[in-house]
Amino acid sequence: MCLGAGYALIAPAAEAKPTPGKAPAKAPAPKSVPAPGQATPDALAASLAPGSPAKDASPERAATLIRPHVANTGATARRLARSATGKAQAGCNVGDFASKTGPALIDQIKASETACVNTLFSVTGADARALFQESQMVTVANAYRDTAADYQGDNSSSITQLVLYLRAGYYVQYGDPDGVGEYGQALKTAIQGGLDAFFHSSHAYDVTEANGQTLSESVILIDSAMENARYLDVVKKLLSGYDSSYDKFYWMVNAVNSSYTVLFRGNWLPEFVDAVAADKSVLTLLRDFAVEHKDLIGTDKQFLTTNAGRELGRLVQHDKLREAVRPLAKELLDATALNDPATAALWVGVAEMMDFYDKENCDFFGTCDLQKRVREAVLPVKHTCGETLEIVAQKLNDEQLAESCKSMLGQDAFFHGVAKDTGPVKDDKNTKLEVVAFDSSLDYQTYAGVIFGIDTNNGGMYLEGDPAKEGNLPRFIAYRAEWSDKFEIWNLNHEYTHYLDGRFNMYGDFEENMKTPTVMWVEGFAEYINYGYRDIPNEKAIEEAGKNTYALSTLFDTTYQNTNTTRTYQWGYLAVRYLIQYHPDDVSALLGHYRNGDWEAARTLLTSTIGNRYDADFAAWLSKCSAGDCGGTAAAR
Incomplete structure (x- = not known):
């Protein structure tokens, strides 16, 4: 699951965000399925919180390249999430950057919104080389240096766009070092010059929101460029300077938290360890x-x-x-x-x-005996719903346990009615599911990592294990939605669908299921059942339908490597709903291949037999759906 030597990656804001040290964020850990994002309105997002031990880290994974992120809560976080990762403004075009060099490139970057520059984290192929080959990066690093020399503590000079461009370059070059080209001493010297100029400027540590984003992004850039040792004093200054005055500024808190990433990845840089030993x-x-x-x-x-x-x-x-x-x-x-x-x-x-x-x-x-001690102390409630289902919880009362059991067990009939399966797939022995429910998102993030060895910067996690192994116990780990007016285990029905889908539709374990692109089905179907069973409209997906962002044939190619929250969940839902409603024979054929583990046949069905044949009709349906006519019921059926 490691994506290559050099760096581990962290996903954009609003995606399921793993903990540094776990599997790279472009995909979940093997045999696990994340729930829809960090979607809790008032739950801690902590996108840079280096939580769990680096259980799969290696000396080669020496730094973190982080895509645009959100690490705060409440209305401020939601506002910043939209601004950081929403669609770029109209007219944002990769070609506008790729066609320019020298001063023209700098002018283009500075004239663009940060949302536009953020889209460059996703470029590939020839565009990636045109944008981020070393000569281009040196040009931008030198512009960062020159702009930082007169930094006024805000983004009036568009310095944040320069930092984001540099971060994007390191990110993309990591993913395709051969295509982009190697980075050498010329860039190292230039980036040091830029970072030196910024952190020595008189306004670099101003405790204001206007300064906070540039400061935070520059701290992340330290790590992207693997300059952790050189800038240890920056980490010290942020940690020693923090007080309650920072708390009213989202980006200042984020800057302090970003310093932990410099420390975390420094563990795989010998020069950083030497620097700490010396100081x-x-x-x-x-x-x-x-x-x-x-x-x-x-x-x-x-x-x-x-x-x-x-x-x-x-x-x-x-x-x-x-x-x-x-x-x-x-x-x-x-x-x-x-x-x-x-x-x-x-x-x-x-x-x-x-x-x-x-x-x-x-x-x-x-x-x-840490794992056992924490589990026993934190999860004392045990409740059996039936032969196939057990709940382990932190604080659920009898009424809440009964409601949760009823919701899941009642979903079985709805699922089978849609899936039209004939029983468990071959070799699947996952006859019982354990549901773990923490009392809040904060409790989930505090305890789930140490007990279950998972990342917790997400909305929950389904751990299938090896379904062919006798005694294997699949579980999904979730939490009570503490922000909700009524009792709710967040993503309960979505996660339960993953269990049912794995047992009755998908042959083998999660790693086996991912041999070809199946994310559209895995996540889209979980959302389809989630909303359909509860008979409520998927308002976010219906809103997305009006944007006509993706062709159906494009969604067939969704992987955890190329997706984001919206494409994974809202567009997965739309694609699956359309296919189930209007092409049930194709769905039946697709599931026949999935149940037999014939991934290549399923892939051929999607990309060749169907191909782009339904794209126009899908687009027309999206228009009707966004206007309130999605077919089926007003909910999801």
């Missing part, structure tokens, strides 16, 4: 930050405190730092407790690092 003050700074800001635990800024503890603990893996880190980590563990809601999140964060990187000393840290 161990960053270790005590992390300890002090966690202690001084324990009051953030339980709030939407919790990640700032827990990340300080995690990144301190993670440094214990290095021989040069181990003896210095151990007593500081022990201090944090002794000052917090798993059974204390006011400090548990910090305890868990530090404990998880020590359990992974210094497990043989668990007696010293008090972290032995």
Whole structure:
């Protein structure tokens, strides 16, 4: 699942955002299916929170390239998510950038909106080389340097667009180093000049929203360019400078949190480890930050405190730092407790690092049997719905348990009526499902990673395991929608559909299912059943229909590598709904191939037999659907 040597990647805002150190964000971890994004209106997004240990990291994965992101909550986060990752303004064209060099390129970048520059993270092929070959990147890095020399603490000079362009270049070059070309000393010198000029400017650390985005993006650029060691002092300044005055500015909080990414990826850069060994003050700074800001635990800024503890603990893996880190980590563990809601999140964060990187000393840290201890402490509720379904929960009462069971068990008949299956697929022994329900999105993000080894910057996760293995227990992990006026386990019916779809429609495990592009079906069908069974309209999808963004034949090619939240869920839903309503024979044939594990036959059906034959009719249906006539019922059937 690793995408190549050099970097791990983090997805754009509003996509399911994995935790640094887990599988690259362009795809979920093997045998897991993420729920629809970080879609909780008031849940912590923490897109840069380096949560879990780097269980699949390697020395080659030395830095993080991050696509545009959101790491905050509430109305501010929703506003910024739209501005950061929405469609670029009319007239935004890759060719306008690719056709220019020198001053003309700089003028084009500066004249564009940030939303337009963000679209460049997705370019491929000849455009990628034209945009991001080293000579182009050097030109932009030098412009960043020159612009930063007179930086006024806001984006009046369009400096943020320059930083985003540079970040996009590193991101795209990682994905296609042969196509884009290698980056060498010329770019390294230029990027250092740009970063030096910015961080030495008099307004670089202004505590304002106007400065915050440029500062945050520049901190991420440090890591994209693998200059973590050179700019360790930037990390120290942000951590030591943070106080409550930052909290009213989304981007300033984001800038502080971005400093943890510099620390996280620095673990795979020998020069960074040497820099920390030479200046161990960053270790005590992390300890002090966690202690001084324990009051953030339980709030939407919790990640700032827990990340300080995690990144301190993670440094214990290095021989040069181990003896210095151990007593500081022990201090944090002794000052917090798993059974204390006011400090548990910090305890868990530090404990998880020590359990992974210094497990043989668990007696010293008090972290032995960590996974079992956390699960028993946090998930005491156990309820059997029936022979095929069990709920494990943090706080659900009898009424809530009964309601959840009824919702899932009642979905079975609706699912089978749509899927028209004849029973489980061959070799599937997933006869029982465990549903895990945390009490809130914050609890999910605090505990699910250490208990189940998953990323938690998403709306939930279905873990299928190996369905052919006797005794395998699939589970989906979710949480109560604490922002809702009524009781609701977020994505309950979407996730339950993944279980049913895997058992009755898709041969083999999740990794097997992804051998060819099947995301349109896997996610679109989960959404179709989710909305259809509950008999409510998918308003977001209907709104998207009016934009006519994708041809049906394009959606056949959706993968976790080329998609975003809207394409995955809203457009997956629209495609599946259209096919089920108007081409049921094709759906039957497609599922016949999926159930037999004949992925190539399914692929041929979609791309050759059907091909673009339905594109025009799909477009016409989209127009009618956006106007309120989607066919079937007003909901999803």
